[in-house]
């Protein structure tokens with residue numbers, strides 16, 4: 307059964323009424339965005355994702371603190387994002403500060419807002435952006451229409467005509483749970499794996515938000531219910547709660563990072579201190 311999700315922005319919309327986020331049809335950045343998704347949908351196959359897990363889940367690439375990783379995002383502009391054209395580090399603080407206003411007592415949630423995109427440092431280690439950023443989707447089963455640009459971009463994907471991978475369930479059992487589904491490779495899964503490997507104490511719902519925040523075909527499109535289990539249904543409201551801050555805080559008004567840093571350092575020290583293995 308497909309459930310159409312309510313727009314998560316209903317309770318949080320600081321943007322002007324006529325501003326349209328996630329507009330993939332027109333706008334100054336649309337060509338760059340479409341090129342990123344075209345490459346992503348051509349090359350992200352089941353085998354590609356398995357290879358990326360092997361390549362990036364060794365935890366031997368870097369040793370650095372969360373704050374250091376965050377600073378690296380000063381050098382990264384997300385080429386899949388039609389809404390912003392400034393370094394990702396600003397987006398981190400914008401998201402965290404908006405969560406802090408609405409959830410002042412939930413330090414762990416604010417921290418999730420701050421760090422949710424730091425897996426994008428993959429792009430600074432020679433990983434192409436189409437293997438790092440953008441909306442995610444399951445591989446090993448049929449690519450659904452709720453995936454952005456999917457009407458044209460999957461025709462050259464090697465899995466599109468595979469007799470198993472092209473079926474609704476593909477390699478998965480009904481309602482197997484998203485934790486058991488291989489998602490297209492990107493910054494969500496990478497950071498989730500880094501945090502769990504390093505024994506970070508962010509609550510499970512926070513880790514879940516990080517792992518699936520880019521899975522728009524599910525949390526906003528309402529698709530892939532046939533792969534979800536009870537836990538996914540229970541976690542969905544948290545992912546949607548996070549999503550509205552991730553999306554609707556993207557404004558050109560940039561925060562003063564220097565003054566905010568000490569507060570967020572204290573959250574990092576509490577939940578994921580010291581040097582992490584990446």
Ligand SMILES: [Fe+2]
Pocket residue numbers: 422423493519520
């Ligand atoms: Fe993200």
Ligand SMILES: [Fe+2]
Pocket residue numbers: 397422423552
């Ligand atoms: Fe984000």
